[in-house]
Amino acid sequence: MVNHSSSGEQRERMPISPEKLKTILGDNTPEAINLLVKEADRLGKALKEKNLTTSQIRNIFGEVRSIEQEVRVGTEKLPPSVQRRLLMLKPKMAYQVGRFGNNQALKDLVETLSAAIDLIGDDVERFHSFVDLFEAILAYHRFYGGRTN
Template sequence: MNTKTIDPKLQTIITDPNGAETLVKTADELGKDLQRQGLSTSQIRAIFGEVRQIEAEWSMGNDHRAKARHKLILLKPKMAYRARRERGRAVAALVKVLDPAVDLVVQGKDAKEQDDRFRRFVEFFEAILAYHKAHGGN
């Protein structure tokens, strides 16, 4: 797991059921920054597509949920690879936020808490994608 200090805003977004305002504000700022750095919609959607597949499996019940959790953890090295492979720092900037968010999800103390955190993780990623597009991301 990530031993670095986690941004308090990210902690609120993923762990606090009342963190929607922080989620929206942070996603807006991040979406704008990623657009300015030249992140393409296809780059963001490549990772988001994998998250959607994990989400579908996560919602299928306990046996599938454990597999989905495993896939979520394995998303971290895939994101690191994408960040290194892609030109520019935009993908790396996105991964810098998503990587510790994955850690926060899997650190949930039980299945219910992990479910809630995963849902907020997906909502955060959706909001980043939406704001990236709203700020002119292509």
């Protein structure tokens, strides 16, 4: 069904709220996982509707996957090198927004990811939930027919 909300309402509902991000990243409960899936579905669909391309998302996701490779199984806290790379992802994402002409959909994605990064700290579980969330957003974007370039 097409959403006929005003642009202000659309803008307001695009990024995932800080409260929902805290639940998604902070709780390892069925409710938190269901919220992750629901919000990823909603945001992935909205990003497709705003014509964000899969390649624009993958530019950022590739870096997240690279960072993920540094997190060893059994690690209790994220190493400082991983924390640094996560924080440095924020200016890289800002660069992507500028590179693609300040695309509003990309701004909304970056706003959500930046807020999520702020919640991770050195917590390995939160980091993995962040990766799961990002992967799910990308998957739903593609599911709804997001363009590849």
